[in-house]
Amino acid sequence: MIGRLNHVAIAVRDIAKATAVYRDTLGAQVSEKVAQPAHGVSTVFVNLPNTKIELLEPLGDNSPINKFLEKSPDGGIHHVCYEVDDIIAARDRLKAAGARVIGDGEPKIGAHGKPVLFLHPKDFAGTLVELEQA
Numbered sequence: 534m535i536g537r538l539n540h541v542a543i544a545v546r547d548i549a550k551a552t553a554v555y556r557d558t559l560g561a562q563v564s565e566k567v568a569q570p571a572h573g574v575s576t577v578f579v580n581l582p583n584t585k586i587e588l589l590e591p592l593g594d595n596s597p598i599n600k601f602l603e604k605s606p607d608g609g610i611h612h613v614c615y616e617v618d619d620i621i622a623a624r625d626r627l628k629a630a631g632a633r634v635i636g637d638g639e640p641k642i643g644a645h646g647k648p649v650l651f652l653h654p655k656d657f658a659g660t661l662v663e664l665e666q667a
């Protein structure tokens with residue numbers, strides 16, 4: 534059911550510093566920083582030949598990544614994003630299998646302007662999983 538790895542998201546306290554590491558130390562192509570107020574984060578995308586890295590920095594007081602950064606002050610891998618052809622069909626299949634969809638279960642428009650859902654890490658090998666309808 535899942536297709537390509539769309540991105541790996543890394544949460545950081547200082548996105549400018551993390552962007553510089555990817556751009557200058559690792560020699561990667563990076564995007565501009567974009568505020569995503571609806572998601573409580575700012576993002577920078579690192580474009581790799583076969584996938585992307587999504588750098589996330591908290592935006593606002595109620596950022597959903599604040600708790601993660603309290604536990605991992607140096608930052609770390611926050612989620613992985615897999616592409617699916619039909620996000621509603623994928624959600625219904627996963628729910629029927631007993632997996633937990635985070636939030637109200639309805640897809641939201643993600644950082645790429647496409648519908649996304651998040652799946653509970655306890656059901657997926659301890660990893661927060663994002664599904665994106667490609």
Ligand code: CO
Binds near residue numbers: 542
């Ligand atoms: Co993501």
